[in-house]
Amino acid sequence: MKVAIVTGASAGIGLAITERLLAEGYAVLAAARNSDGRLDKVVAELQSRYGEQAVAAAVCDVRNFSSVRSMFERCDEYFGGLDVLINNAGIGHFKSIEQTAPEEWHAVIETNLNGVYYCSHLAIPRMRSRSGGYIINIGSLAGKEAFANAAAYCASKFALVGFSEALMQEVRYDNIRVSYIMPGSVRTSFTGRVVEAGVDEWKIAPEDIAQAVVNLLELDPRSLISRVEIRPSKPPKKA
Ligand SMILES: NC(=O)c1ccc[n+]([C@@H]2O[C@H](COP(=O)([O-])OP(=O)(O)OC[C@H]3O[C@@H](n4cnc5c(N)ncnc54)[C@H](OP(=O)(O)O)[C@@H]3O)[C@@H](O)[C@H]2O)c1
DSSP states (O other): OOOOEEEEEHHHHHHHHHHHHHTTTTTEEEOOOOGGGGHHHHHHHHHHHHHHTEEEEOOOOOTTTHHHHHHHHHHHHHSOOEEEEEEOOOOOOOTTTTTTOOOHHHHHHHHHHHHHHHHHHHHHHHHTTTTEEEEEEOGGGGGGGGGGHHHHHHHHHHHHHHHHHHHHHHHGGGGGEEEEEEEESSSSSSOOOOOOOOTTSSSBHHHHHHHHHHHHHSOOOOOOOEEEOOOOOOOOOOO
16 A cells, blocks of 8 residues: 655645545545644544545644654554655745734745655655655645735745755656646635635635646656646636
């Protein structure tokens, strides 16, 4: 059984990726901070469907290196190795730079960038010991098209592009592939948005991002789709 770690697995895109990987026969270590007990609840439900041998929870704050290290040690103990890392955990504070407090700036950069470095740093030797692996980073179209009142978020996602491309070149001869996915608007509760039936149904579904992940994983290892841009087919027309 191949083993995956998914960060930010308790909601939205990370949850959809976790469910899809389980359906594809992967074992998954689902990681998040467990805000409001959400991770525990989600993983208990997934374990009732897929079994405790297939999925486990890791309470982890990707901003904290020792927390990330504990998550990888839990993965070693529970599943005995690692094949796939999905760096998905991410946050945004959408306000002007003048209004962005230093702690908000740090929270965005530390989650969306430092966390990806910490997880990749610890994943690579584990993947190398299994003769290969796959790291998929969830970026954003905000990593190529900047917009106002989003400087911290855009900076973190632009940086993720550079990180992913450099890492891709660094580990390719170890049979470790690196890709990044840049979604446009996805129908999740990101930054506290409310997801309601009948509202915003033009947006990308989180399951569509999970499909893109599976497409990457299924491609013959001789080839690598390094960057995926995915956007709503029919966003509301601008007046
Ligand atoms: N939704 C969009 O429109 C959109 C578009 C483009 C890109 N993206 C990217 O897609 C990724 C997922 O977004 P989403 O929409 O699925 O967000 P979401 O619904 O808000 O879910 C975020 C997940 O990340 C976890 N998380 C947040 N901070 C964390 C931390 N420090 N350590 C570990 N886990 C953490 C959350 O759980 P806890 O709170 O329990 O930690 C939750 O499981 C992000 O990287 C985001 O930038 C989203």
